[in-house]
Amino acid sequence: MALQSLDIVRRSATTIAPPQARGAPAGEVAKLIDVSKCIGCKACQVACMEWNDLRDEIGSCLGTYTNPADLSDQSWTLMRFTEHETPQGDLEWLIRKDGCMHCADPGCLKACPSPGAIVQYANGIVDFHEENCIGCGYCITGCPFNVPRISKKDHKAYKCTLCSDRVSVGLEPACVKACPTGAIVFGSKTDMQRHAAGRVEDLKSRGFDQAGLYDPSGVGGTHVMYVLHHADQPELYADLPKDPQISALVKVWKGVSKPLALLGIAAAALAGFLHYIGMGPSLTTEEDEEAARRELEKPS
Amino acid sequence: MSRTRQVADQVDPKTGQIVRYAPATRINHWIVAISFVLLALSGLALFYPPLFWLANLFGGGDVMRAVHPWIGLVMAVAFFAFAAKVGRDNRLQRADREWLRRIGDVVRDQEENLPEVGRNNAGQKLVYLVALVSMLVLLVSGLVIWRAYFSDYFPVDATRVAALAHAAFAFVLILTIVVHVYAGIWVKGSLRAMTRGTVSPGWAWKHHRAWFRDVTKHSTGK
Ligand code: HEM
Ligand code: SF4
Numbered sequence: 001m002a003l004q005s006l007d008i009v010r011r012s013a014t015t016i017a018p019p020q021a022r023g024a025p026a027g028e029v030a031k032l033i034d035v036s037k038c039i040g041c042k043a044c045q046v047a048c049m050e051w052n053d054l055r056d057e058i059g060s061c062l063g064t065y066t067n068p069a070d071l072s073d074q075s076w077t078l079m080r081f082t083e084h085e086t087p088q089g090d091l092e093w094l095i096r097k098d099g100c101m102h103c104a105d106p107g108c109l110k111a112c113p114s115p116g117a118i119v120q121y122a123n124g125i126v127d128f129h130e131e132n133c134i135g136c137g138y139c140i141t142g143c144p145f146n147v148p149r150i151s152k153k154d155h156k157a158y159k160c161t162l163c164s165d166r167v168s169v170g171l172e173p174a175c176v177k178a179c180p181t182g183a184i185v186f187g188s189k190t191d192m193q194r195h196a197a198g199r200v201e202d203l204k205s206r207g208f209d210q211a212g213l214y215d216p217s218g219v220g221g222t223h224v225m226y227v228l229h230h231a232d233q234p235e236l237y238a239d240l241p242k243d244p245q246i247s248a249l250v251k252v253w254k255g256v257s258k259p260l261a262l263l264g265i266a267a268a269a270l271a272g273f274l275h276y277i278g279m280g281p282s283l284t285t286e287e288d289e290e291a292a293r294r295e296l297e298k299p300s
Numbered sequence: 301m302s303r304t305r306q307v308a309d310q311v312d313p314k315t316g317q318i319v320r321y322a323p324a325t326r327i328n329h330w331i332v333a334i335s336f337v338l339l340a341l342s343g344l345a346l347f348y349p350p351l352f353w354l355a356n357l358f359g360g361g362d363v364m365r366a367v368h369p370w371i372g373l374v375m376a377v378a379f380f381a382f383a384a385k386v387g388r389d390n391r392l393q394r395a396d397r398e399w400l401r402r403i404g405d406v407v408r409d410q411e412e413n414l415p416e417v418g419r420n421n422a423g424q425k426l427v428y429l430v431a432l433v434s435m436l437v438l439l440v441s442g443l444v445i446w447r448a449y450f451s452d453y454f455p456v457d458a459t460r461v462a463a464l465a466h467a468a469f470a471f472v473l474i475l476t477i478v479v480h481v482y483a484g485i486w487v488k489g490s491l492r493a494m495t496r497g498t499v500s501p502g503w504a505w506k507h508h509r510a511w512f513r514d515v516t517k518h519s520t521g522k
Contacts, residue, residue, distance in 0.1 A: 013349035113346045114361050134361035136346065137447030141459045150447060155362065249460035253467060258348050261471045268475050272482035275407065282409045282487045289502030296501065296516055 010120040012112035024122035030189035031162065031173060033097050034199055034227040035237065036211075037183035040065060040079055040095040044175035044184060048077045051163065051174035066238075071098060073151035073158040077175060080238035096226070096237040097175070097184070100147045100160035102126045104220030107246040110254050111142025117157075124189065124223040125164045130156040142254075144219060144244035162223065192225060199227045218245035306497050309419075309515050317498035318515055328382045329494055335375035336477065342368045343470050369446045376439045383432055389419045390429065396422035411506060419511040427480050434473040441466040 007022050049055065056074035061067065065081040077099035084092045106126045109118040117132040118139065128139075128148070135155035139148040148157045163173035171177075172186040185195060196213040203211035212231025215221050226240075234240040306312060308322045321329070342364045345354035358364035398415045399406070399422040405413040406423070420428075443450050444462035451459050484490050489503040504512035 013352060015350055113349065113352070115349060115352055132361075134355075134365040135447070136365050137445075137451055138463070140447070140451070141445070141456065141463055143456075146456060155366075155448065247457070247460050249457070249464050253460070253464040257467075261467075262344075262348055262351075264471070265474055265478065268478045269482075272478065272486075275482075276486060279407075279409060279486075284489045284500060284503040284506050286502075288506040289500060292501035292505035292512065295505065295512070 007122040008119045009122050010106075010109060011116050012109050012118040013115045022122070024124075026123075027188040027190060028122075028124035029162075029167060029186065029223060030124070030192040031102075031176060031184060031186050031224045032192040032196055032227065033224065034183045034185070034196075035094065035096055036199070036203055036208075036227060036229050037181050038079075038095045038097065039181055039183075040081060040093070041180065042079050043178040043180055044097060045075070045077055045079060047174040047178035048160075049075075051166070052076065052161075071147065071149055071159075073149045073153075073156075076100070076158065076160040082236060082238050084236050092229075094237050096240060098147075098238065100126065100162070100224065101145050101219070102160075102162055102223035103144070104222065105246065107142035107144050107219070107250060108139035108148055109142075110246060111138040111250055113138055121164065123167065125162045125167065126223075127161050127164050128157055128159060130154075130158070133157050142246065142250050144241060144246060160224075189221075189223065196225065196227050200231075203227070203229055214240070216241075216244050218243050309511075311501075311516060312498060315498065316501070318501060318504050318512070319497055320493040320499050321497050323497065325382065325385055326494055326497055328378050328385075331378040332375055332382055335371050335378065338371050339368060339375060340470070340474055340477075342371075344474075347467055347470070366448075369442055372439070372442050376435065379431075379435050383428070383435075386428065390425045392422065392425050392429075396425060399423075416509040417507065417511070418514070419508060421508070423479075423483070427476055430476045431473065434469045434476070437465055437469040438473065441469070 007019065007024065009018050009020075011018060054074045054076065056068050056072055059068050062069055066079065068075050068078065071078050077097055080096045080098050082094040082096075084094050086092060102125055104124065106118070106120060109120060109126060112118045113136060114132050114134045116129055117134070118126065118128055120126050133156040135150055135157065137148075137150050137157070139157050140146070140150070148159045150157050163171070163175075166173060176184045176186040185192065187195075193213065193215070200211045200213060208229040210232040211227070211229050214226040214228050214231060214234055226234075226237075228234060228237065230236050234242050306319045306322055308319055308325070310319050311317070312319050338358075341354050342358055344351050345361075345364060346352075346368075352361070355361040355364045358367060395415050399417065402414055403423075405411070406421075441462035444454050445451060445459055445466060454462075484494075487507065489499055490507075493499050501512065501516075504515070
């Protein structure tokens with residue numbers, strides 16, 4: 001969201017090399033969401049609204065705690081509630097905090113055609129710079145998690161910034177600050193992985209054999225991770241994808257096809273130019289006109 | 301002297317020139333042509349980052365993003381009206397195969413080795429066909445990736461297929477139009493058919509002899 005001093009390692013639709021001298025010596029950051037500790041109080045949702053000055057429209061109740069019904073330009077995070085019946089006949093209330101996953105290999109950034117509308121910082125945060133956004137929605141087409149939303153008001157794309165403005169001055173994201181149970185924690189990615197390992201062990205000792213960390217490798221890992229009690233079935237948690245990847249269609253669309261296509265068009269134009277230089281124009285001569293006149297005067 | 305209305309496929313009794321396109325058809329063609337250039341420029345800006353500066357021609361990226369699909373609609377209406385009018389002249393026939401086999405003689409300007417050509421030659425018919433198919437795909441895929449109005453009604457994979465198809469067929473169409481425009485530049489006397497509507501009898505004799513015979517049979521010359 002905000003421009004800041006964090007180092008940019010990737011910038012959408014840009015061919016010049018990103019600055020590389022300064023790195024992120026403290027390592028990449030990550031937010032860890034422990035689904036098993038979440039009580040669904042939505043303090044994080046409120047904190048996000050408050051810190052980012054967002055006010056979604058008041059909707060109507062759709063018979064579920066998931067409210068509002070979907071992410072939007074005004075709701076960058078959303079608790080999704082699922083009632084799951086286990087094979088043993090127990091009812092589990094699965095609550096997942098949805099929002100941008102801050103992929104190491106972001107599909108939105110790959111798809112975006114506008115220079116500098118999407119950037120990735122050295123610490124791993126993927127951020128939208130709305131002043132460069134043209135509102136095409138390609139980021140939605142590129143995202144494996146269905147996260148970005150275009151505002152109807154200004155036709156620009158919005159999503160969770162991982163509070164890049166707070167992180168850049170050493171604060172944790174607003175949602176982390178607000179969580180009363182410690183279900184959301186923030187730190188370096190390696191610390192968060194270590195913390196998650198302890199949580200997974202604890203869950204396994206309580207009978208959740210399939211507990212695990214969700215840090216999908218198909219997108220190079222993410223900077224928002226989950227501890228899940230059913231890590232073997234992430235789809236249970238409101239369709240969290242099992243093996244998210246940048247779609248092969250997007251890879252072809254945004255791959256080498258582009259320079260090749262431009263080369264093809266340039267080659268065709270050049271071929272025409274050289275043909276003209278070599279052959280000269282195809283002229284209608286006086287003999288042709290003469291032949292036509294003779295034909296016209298022939299009695300039919 | 302007042303001008304009489306030009307009628308396609310007839311000899312203009314006043315000038316002795318052959319009318320190839322009536323005024324309405326010409327105007328329609330240029331609506332398509334101008335829209336196409338604007339669409340190609342704005343499309344390439346979105347397609348290829350080093351060309352994003354083309355967005356400045358349209359007053360910036362967001363203006364360009366907003367107007368591109370609307371220009372597309374204008375072009376689609378004009379193009380399909382145009383295509384309906386000239387479709388009859390663009391059906392591929394047996395003789396067109398021979399013409400295509402001798403494409404080498406075509407580019408060497410040795411038309412005497414070619415079979416007699418009717419109103420359109422095989423190359424022109426192929427341009428028509430490729431344009432027709434491309435325009436259809438571009439229209440449908442363009443609607444699917446039109447985020448402001450339609451994309452939200454489609455599953456995300458449909459928008460991915462549409463984005464890829466839109467870019468691919470834009471490429472095919474741009475290549476085809478490069479060839480089409482070059483043909484118009486190379487063969488002198490052709491451009492006039494789309495600016496003033498007429499071609500000289502000698503031009504018709506040289507490039508479209510069967511059509512020339514057909515036209516002159518039905519109308520009275522000078
Ligand atoms: C027939 C009607 C057409 C419609 C409704 C349409 C619509 C669109 C839309 C909605 C986009 C996405 C960007 C935006 O929202 O502005 C787009 C992109 C594009 N359009 Fe079109 N368009 C049409 C015709 C054309 C034509 C004739 C060409 C080629 C000359 C073309 C070339 C492109 C290209 C190259 C892109 C960018 C693709 C990419 O990013 O890879 N479009 N079009
Ligand atoms: S809508 Fe998304 S893809 Fe398009 S310019 Fe904005 S950030 Fe980039």
